[in-house]
Amino acid sequence: MIRIATFDPYEEKQLKRLCEILYTAFAVGTEHSSNVRLPEGFAEPYEAARLLEEAPRVHAYADDKVLFLTSKKLKDRALPSGSAPTNGLSKYAGEKAIITTSVVKDLEQGMKTVARHALHQLGHTWELHHCLDPRCAMYPTWTPSFPQGEPIFCPFCRDRSDQKIRLAKS
Ligand SMILES: [Zn+2]
Ligand SMILES: [Zn+2]
Structure with missing residues (x-):
């Protein structure tokens, strides 16, 4: 099951919409589990890796995935050639992912984009790698078309x- 945990307030109807999209994409139950408190010592833009590490525990069973949502910005990643925006982060084969909804101005209109980022990060937690098909949510997120x-x-x-x-369930 996918459990959504929110750091910031969202409209219930938009969380429901996101749950529906994730359910359609993964065919696993998805629910908004809880609102969680930001750990001490974080200021916007948040450092995604540290936030994922220090995020409060969300009640979850083995093989559940937890998707954290924030409306605040995540800190750019440093690259040798400059920096790149961070829209989300997850650990390959891990159990937690985070995305920021600040990538869209209006969540109602931008839900597809946010959901595409959610699919991408959750995909990594289910061991999906990047994909060369530009239509696929596993296409690299930093591409202009994503x-x-x-x-x-x-x-x-x-x-x-x-x-x-299926393997995880059995
Ligand atoms: Zn693909
Ligand atoms: Zn990726």
Whole structure:
């Protein structure tokens, strides 16, 4: 099951919409589990890796995934050639992911983009790698076309995530 934990207030109807999209993409139950408190010592923009590390524990069972949502900005990643925006972060094969909804001005209109980021980060937690199909949510998030895409996987990634999820359940 996917449990959404929010650091900031969101409209219930938008969280419901996000749950529906995630359910459609992964075919696993998805719910907004809790509002969680920001750990001490964080100021916007948040350092995503540290926040993921220090995030409060969310009641979850083995094989559950927790998706943290914040409306605040995440700190740019330092690259050898400058810096790149951080829209979300997860650990490959981990249990937690975080995304920022600050990538869109209006969540109602930008829900597809936010959901596409959610699919991408949760995909990594189910051991999906980046994908070369530009329509797929596992396409690299830093590409200019990424935000315009649909919150869907290509057939290959969808099969792979289905397999991982089924394996985890049994
Ligand atoms: Zn990625
Ligand atoms: Zn793919």
